[in-house]
Amino acid sequence: MGKKKFLAVLLTAALGMSTLAGCGATDTSTSGEAPDTNTVTEAATPAASEAEAADSTEKENKAVDLTFFTGKVETVDLLNQIISDYNQQSGGITVEQEYQADASNIIKIKFASGESPDLMTTYEQEYVNQGKYLDLSDRNEWWDRLIPSMKESCTDLESGKQYRVCTNMTMAGFFYNKEMFDELGLKVATTWPEFEANLEAIKEAHPDVDPWFIFGEAWHLGHLIEFMPHGYIKAKYGATEAKKAMLSNDSAKLDWGNPDGAMATFAKNLVELQKKGLINEDVLTATSDNCIDAFVTGKCAMFSNGMWCLSDLLTKNPDMADKIGFAPYPAFMEDGVPVVLVAEDSGYSISAETEHVDEVVDFLNFLFSAENQKKYAETLGSPSAFKDVDASWAPDSIVSGVNDAVASATNIGFTNEKPAGFSGDDAGRLVQDLLAGTYSPEEFAKAYEEAWNAGYTN
Amino acid sequence: MQRKKNKAAQFLSLPALILYGVFFVYPLLRGIGMSLTNWDGMGQATFIGLKNYFDFFSDKRALHDIQTTVIFAVGSAVLLNIVGLLYALLMNTEFKGKSIARVIIYLPAIISPLIMGYIWYFLLQPKRGYLYYACMQLGLPDLIGNWMSSYHSALAVLIVVNVWQFAGMTMIIYLAGLKAIAKDYTEAAAIDGATKWQLFFRITLPLLMPAIRINVVTNIIGSLSVFDVIMSLTEGGPGYATESLSIYIMRMCYGSRTGYSTAVAMILFVIILIPVLISMRLTRQKG
Structure with a gap:
């Protein structure tokens, strides 16, 4: 009888421990979020890790994980390639892409729970009004390259400011x-x-x-x-x-x-x-x-x-x-x-809550390069909105x-x-x-x- | 000794109580609080009292969804019990291949209702579905109509798919009930000259009442919260015709009316509570 009771207490304790273990924090990413089955992740490659090891002190200081949230299934694979290229030469910045089919709804949950991604393709007037996006109006290095009508399309009518950059038409x-x-x-x-x-x-x-x-x-x-x-x-x-x-x-x-x-x-x-x-x-x-x-x-x-x-x-x-x-x-x-x-088409907005604005901009500069945008336009079958991109879409x-x-x-x-x-x-x-x-x-x-x-x- | 036993029992029930509190009581209380606000899912929530609850009763779409949900639940419960009982009576007899037949009947129940909805969608699609092509081969191309394009036929399709999927589960409960009936009763009645119909209606059916109660109540409760099969088969359409209250709650929640959707969820909770309370009362009477 005593043994049985001891066993029951032991099993209960084990159950309790395993339950509480699930509540434990992780330190694998800045958000502490575990990847789910719908998450498409592109982490740094071994080659990139070796490159980082070469100047470890500087890189450790710069190590930043960026989350990029998208609902565009047709661009996931291509963006993973571009992200992989970026991560290898970024000097400690690691971009992680998360694709969700129901992105327009899921972003709402992310906003509500204070887990806004650093960068996202989801854009709604409602979120502009709520101040969820960073003002990109002074990013002339992008606007100067964009077809004027596309810049106009990216402009919020109420404020006259731009909260997203659209790379395609x-x-x-x-x-x-x-x-x-x-x-x-x-x-x-x-x-x-x-x-x-x-x-x-x-x-x-x-x-x-x-x-x-x-x-x-x-x-x-x-x-x-x-x-x-x-x-x-x-x-x-x-x-x-x-x-x-x-x-x-x-x-x-x-x-x-x-x-x-x-x-x-x-x-x-x-x-x-x-x-x-x-x-x-x-x-x-x-x-x-x-x-x-x-x-x-x-x-x-x-x-x-x-x-x-x-x-x-x-x-x-x-x-x-x-x-x-x-x-x-x-x-x-x-x-x-x-x-x-x-x-x-293909608009990118930066979260107003991100602590890594410079790093996100660095990634976008890489993504918006003429070479990557040509690749993007041709894969997507959509003309580029950049004047300096000549793509056979x-x-x-x-x-x-x-x-x-x-x-x-x-x-x-x-x-x-x-x-x-x-x-x-x-x-x-x-x-x-x-x-x-x-x-x-x-x-x-x-x-x-x-x-x-x-x-x-x- | 008894006090020690009680303490041990209380200690052992603690994990279950904690889980119940975290995953049921706390969300329920938060939900009640949220239902009294105009929260849009992101911004600041403002307390608006019972306005969401009053709004619900003048919301034509929500009232239509209640009607759809109740028709679906009652229709499903009735058919599930008839079909499940017939299956059980069949499985209570001896015939070759009975084990395989039982597995085949039960098999749909282990498939996700969402997947089941998609399977039936591709079977029933007019002019393109697999059943259409099968009927065409048989020279009956008009047998498969455009059933998912009107309210009544789409609702009927949903009920049939639900019954087809879960009749096996109902059958298992009835089969257990039938096995529990002592043969003495039927043998004695047969000796007294009772016909097969009399045996069924006077002996078997009354003794199956506990199984009937369990089946009816669980079927109604399950069907009242139906979501996945409708989403995959009709998406609540055409329009909002076959939208259930669960789907309405999801759409309101993502449609910037999170506070209101929580109030509707509370109302659905009360609606589901009705058959639960009836079931508990019946069980207590029996006890």
Whole structure:
């Protein structure tokens, strides 16, 4: 009996010790954070360690660990290479990359728990307002190299300051099958009736082809709103005035709920195409992969997306390069114009709480070098925003098509000024409801206006 | 001697109490406090009293989510128990390959509901899913409809997937209950001329009541907090049609309404508490 009791006490003590052991602090990094399975780490290599050993005293004094947080899966491998190169010659500064698929949400937890990364790609107006980012306005060594319109895109409208540096540009519009268009003698549409006529011609000639493939993921449907009704407002009032209208929720300019306004007209057009069978039947359940597959196998004629899908298209079918056309969004309002998204991409912000500003800047100088940016632009398939970077970011035929589209239409940016409580995904979910038949176009416009307004008050 | 034993028992229960305090009591109290603020997840929290709780009852989306969650929970509980009981009755008979059949029925329960949702998504996708291609081979291409595109059919799909996954667990509890019923009762009733239906409804079913209670209550509790299978199968869509209250809490929490989301979590806690209390009462009555 005594032995049993002793054993029980011993086991309890062991359990207690092992539980408390989990609470012990670690000293492996400055943040004390243990790497998790989603963490992509690029630590210093043995070669770098040997180099550091050569002048140990100086390096020990300089040893700094920097955390770099990103949600851009497509750049993780390349950045790991660049980080590895940097760590080998940094003289004691070690950059560690952490990738999280749900970065926009996880960064919030990091901010809330006081574990802000030193450097991050996540950027929201809400965080600018809360002073989470370092003011980079005086970093002329970067701004002088940047295309002026990209510097403008990086500028916070309220303060006129810059809290991020964007190294690349991206475009969004309609990707279309040039071969199919040529075969049917179709031209890129500039108005909605022309656009609809093109879709009808495709449907008539190829009944088994989806003229316009839309996939049901909320972000994609939210982008349709972003590029079409929002695009109309941005083109009508100009970038700055549109941003101001959105920041101040100027209902006279935005007018989302108007049954004859941009939002209701967009919804009416979409529902009409759905009824005519001009968009894919499985719009609500199709995925972006389904869309890419359909396009590269000739089962759809066009789809809306950004340049970020280009590498997927070419990976799945390298022979498509000469067949990929790129067109602006047609004007769908009487007083509208065709628009194309030309926006900043790959933005970097430094935490306002970091104790290692000089070290982060040192790393960014390395990352922003013309050599690394050329590599980055070519891997990402996205034009560089630096004037001194000459990169072949896509096959020539695609580049010329994109340049023509950009030159022929009004260029719009992303809406960073939307209400904090109403995300692009929320907008996309309203489009899901519209396509599921829950709303009429007028009800949809009203629901959008209500959700938009609630986003300011919630 | 008895006092020494009591002290030892108290000492031994200390680790469990500490864990309970750290991982349940403390978060619960913090949660209650947070639910009385307008905290957005980052900035300063301001005390706003019960406003979040009042807001909840005028929040159409939240009320719709309660309806969806309750329909899912009740629908799942009813079907899980019917299917689980039928499986158990089948497994209580002797036939060749019974062990393999039992493993196959139970197997889905050990797969993550998130993965299960994705599997069914790729099975059910209209025009692209594996079941669609299978039906096409059989000359029945229209058999697989666009089920995840409307509220009612999407909710039905979610319930069926949930039942398909967890019916094996329900079966195990029923099987244990069936094994515990002494054969004397059924044999005596059979000698008295009872039919098979009478045997089942008059003897087996009443004696299975403890197992039924456990199954119904655990199924309802589990289904009320459903999250992963919905996220992977419909993401709460189309729109917010099949959004459960757990998903709503997550979205509000990440949508700068952390204080409000905590209040909704407290309300969900109370909702789940109802079947728990009913279960405890029933168990006490039985005792």
